[in-house]
Amino acid sequence: xxxxxxxxxxxxxxxxxxxxxxxxxxxxxxxxxxxxxxxxxxxxxxxxxxxxxxxxxxxxxxxxxxxxxxxxxxxxxxxxxxxxxxxxxxxxxxxxxxxxxxxxxxxxxxxxxxxxxxxxxxxxxxxxxxxxxxxxxxxxxxxxxxxxxxxxxxxxxxxxxxxxxxxxxxxxxxxxxxxxxxxxxxxxxxxxxxxxxxxxxxxxxxxxxxxxxxxxxxxxxxxxxxxxxxxxxxxxxxxxxxxxxxxxxxxxxxxxxxxxxxxxxxxxxxxxxxxxxxxxxxxxxxxxxxxxxxxxxxxxxxxxxxxxxxxxxxxxxxx
Amino acid sequence: xxxxxxxxxxxxxxxxxxxxxxxxxxxxxxxxxxxxxxxxxxxxxxxxxxxxxxxxxxxxxxxxxxxxxxxxxxxxxxxxxxxxxxxxxxxxxxxxxxxxxxxxxxxxxxxxxxxxxxxxxxxxxxxxxxxxxxxxxxxxxxxxxxxxxxxxxxxxxxxxxxxxxxxxxxxxxxxxxxxxxxxxxxxxxxxxxxxxxxxxxxxxxxxxxxxxxxxxxxxxxxxxxxxxxxxxxxxxxxxxxxxxxxxxxxxxxxxxxxxxxxxxxxxxxxxxxxxxxxxxxxxxxxxxxxxxxxxxxxxxxxxxxxxxxxxx
Numbered sequence: 001x002x003x004x005x006x007x008x009x010x011x012x013x014x015x016x017x018x019x020x021x022x023x024x025x026x027x028x029x030x031x032x033x034x035x036x037x038x039x040x041x042x043x044x045x046x047x048x049x050x051x052x053x054x055x056x057x058x059x060x061x062x063x064x065x066x067x068x069x070x071x072x073x074x075x076x077x078x079x080x081x082x083x084x085x086x087x088x089x090x091x092x093x094x095x096x097x098x099x100x101x102x103x104x105x106x107x108x109x110x111x112x113x114x115x116x117x118x119x120x121x122x123x124x125x126x127x128x129x130x131x132x133x134x135x136x137x138x139x140x141x142x143x144x145x146x147x148x149x150x151x152x153x154x155x156x157x158x159x160x161x162x163x164x165x166x167x168x169x170x171x172x173x174x175x176x177x178x179x180x181x182x183x184x185x186x187x188x189x190x191x192x193x194x195x196x197x198x199x200x201x202x203x204x205x206x207x208x209x210x211x212x213x214x215x216x217x218x219x220x221x222x223x224x225x226x227x228x229x230x231x232x233x234x235x236x237x238x239x240x241x242x243x244x245x246x247x248x249x250x251x252x253x254x255x256x257x258x259x260x261x262x263x264x265x266x267x268x269x270x271x272x273x274x275x276x277x278x279x280x281x282x283x284x285x286x287x288x289x290x291x292x293x294x295x296x297x298x299x300x301x302x303x304x305x306x307x308x309x310x311x312x313x314x315x316x317x318x319x
Numbered sequence: 320x321x322x323x324x325x326x327x328x329x330x331x332x333x334x335x336x337x338x339x340x341x342x343x344x345x346x347x348x349x350x351x352x353x354x355x356x357x358x359x360x361x362x363x364x365x366x367x368x369x370x371x372x373x374x375x376x377x378x379x380x381x382x383x384x385x386x387x388x389x390x391x392x393x394x395x396x397x398x399x400x401x402x403x404x405x406x407x408x409x410x411x412x413x414x415x416x417x418x419x420x421x422x423x424x425x426x427x428x429x430x431x432x433x434x435x436x437x438x439x440x441x442x443x444x445x446x447x448x449x450x451x452x453x454x455x456x457x458x459x460x461x462x463x464x465x466x467x468x469x470x471x472x473x474x475x476x477x478x479x480x481x482x483x484x485x486x487x488x489x490x491x492x493x494x495x496x497x498x499x500x501x502x503x504x505x506x507x508x509x510x511x512x513x514x515x516x517x518x519x520x521x522x523x524x525x526x527x528x529x530x531x532x533x534x535x536x537x538x539x540x541x542x543x544x545x546x547x548x549x550x551x552x553x554x555x556x557x558x559x560x561x562x563x564x565x566x567x568x569x570x571x572x573x574x575x576x577x578x579x580x581x582x583x584x585x586x587x588x589x590x591x592x593x594x595x596x597x598x599x600x601x602x603x604x605x606x607x608x609x610x611x612x613x614x615x616x617x618x619x620x621x622x623x624x625x626x627x628x629x630x631x
Contacts, residue, residue: 054486184471188455
């Protein structure tokens with residue numbers, strides 16, 4: 001096990017302040033943006049998308065890994081590993097950053113400063129990895145944000161991506177029991193919790209955090225059933241109307257195909273900008289990947305002083 | 320420190336004990352019955368020394384006008400208390416292994432992991448006994464490479480799926496922290512990123528080691544960590560009582576209080592259940608106003624002033 005990184009998560013500062021805050025806050029009223037589409041209670045019609053944001057970031061990082069335009073430090077920072085703690089795992093958390101586009105430039109300035117200070121204690125590599133995830137997320141927000149907030153579309157999108165990753169056509173029917181597949185999803189929860197050892201509570205708002213956790217677990221539980229059903233037995237009409245016709249996801253798009261190839265085997269280094277600039281009509285997901293890639297490329301150039309802050313802002317303004 | 324599987328197992332077995340014992344207030348009995356998953360998650364959460372007592376204190380004062388949210392929090396607090404009991408038994412034991420690593424070659428982390436693997440084998444019966452939480456699927460495949468024997472594994476590449484799902488869980492858990500909901504109010508990015516580092520969970524436990532310890536245990540480690548130390552004995556009265564109840568059987572010739580007393584000198588797992596029972600008993604006494612907060616903190620072995628939140 002890799003236990004070498006200093007963990008600041010056991011610091012107790014501020015833990016006692018949770019009581020006062022908890023007393024002031026109404027139970028269960030704090031909702032992170034990620035959960036705003038389901039809110040508390042069990043009345044939402046569907047659990048919506050849960051996987052697409054993570055898969056999307058992974059796909060962006062996959063094409064970065066085979067790019068001949070991006071340097072090794074960025075690629076290394078985006079390599080994740082679910083068997084040990086590496087900065088790339090934190091890159092996958094970039095989707096949790098609030099108001100990504102508003103803060104993108106300032107974030108990169110802070111990251112660059114941290115990198116220059118070169119202190120092990122400031123977790124500069126991990127902060128950079130996270131920030132690259134934030135930049136990629138901008139692509140998703142701009143191209144697919146509203147679709148992800150539509151619950152049924154979200155489930156169909158998640159199922160389409162998962163099937164594509166399994167080498168299947170997203171619209172295909174699979175004979176089998178959705179209960180078995182949903183049970184497999186449920187079995188992954190204790191494995192994840194074993195990987196993190198123990199959960200870190202929200203010290204500033206612990207009692208409401210308990211309620212948020214409870215709601216999250218219920219939403220996930222419902223999600224497992226919904227995803228398993230759509231994965232095995234998609235309604236073709238719905239798949240066409242929710243995913244194909246709006247052009248949300250197309251497994252034959254060049255960038256998506258490249259990401260899948262990278263997932264399955266070794267791929268030689270490629271000029272990704274060349275692929276993007278071909279200007280072929282693509283799905284929203286592939287367009288989002290293109291934006292994510294462009295911003296990570298610009299971040300690499302900014303960190304290496306090939307472009308300045310103003311030039312980075314220009315790239316950001318054009319996406 | 321002890322591990323996730325052992326913590327949730329001690330919690331689940333403690334719930335069975337609460338069910339068996341007439342002494343517990345309905346707040347304890349109802350909360351774990353109605354919201355077992357909240358308790359189970361609590362048993363795998365840090366901060367037991369700070370958060371359990373204030374929850375009991377707040378809810379007891381409004382009992383009768385309590386809501387389901389209060390019950391979820393009480394169930395969570397029960398999980399925190401059982402976590403504390405497990406830690407107080409296991410931590411000193413594995414620390415000895417850590418202190419003697421240079422001399423013996425045995426690692427503290429391996430000791431912890433072997434405890435978890437054996438808990439899975441005996442307490443969860445190799446994954447065949449269901450969890451009390453309907454949101455947790457206990458299955459023999461839980462400690463298997465890529466969960467390959469799971470019936471659902473024929474529909475999907477499980478390694479790829481788990482990679483995705485780990486990212487989902489990891490990000491979602493961070494998203495439950497209030498600081499990620501700061502919207503446009505991110506005033507100090509440096510501070511925000513420092514908070515991120517403090518709050519993000521590290522995926523630092525290598526699940527492959529757990530799987531190896533369960534599927535193909537090293538005989539030397541099994542002897543050193545489990546047999547020599549009497550980690551788990553299915554013949555211990557408290558364990559027999561709990562398992563019988565979980566299998567719908569009743570044992571009339573073993574008295575719970577007596578089993579708790581006997582357990583203090585029995586296997587380490589029985590000791591965890593015994594201490595958990597005693598901690599829950601004092602929590603119950605505090606909830607029913609039979610002991611003061613100070614007495615309860617003392618009994619729960621929470622001594623640092625800064626942790627005794629109700630006394631401030």
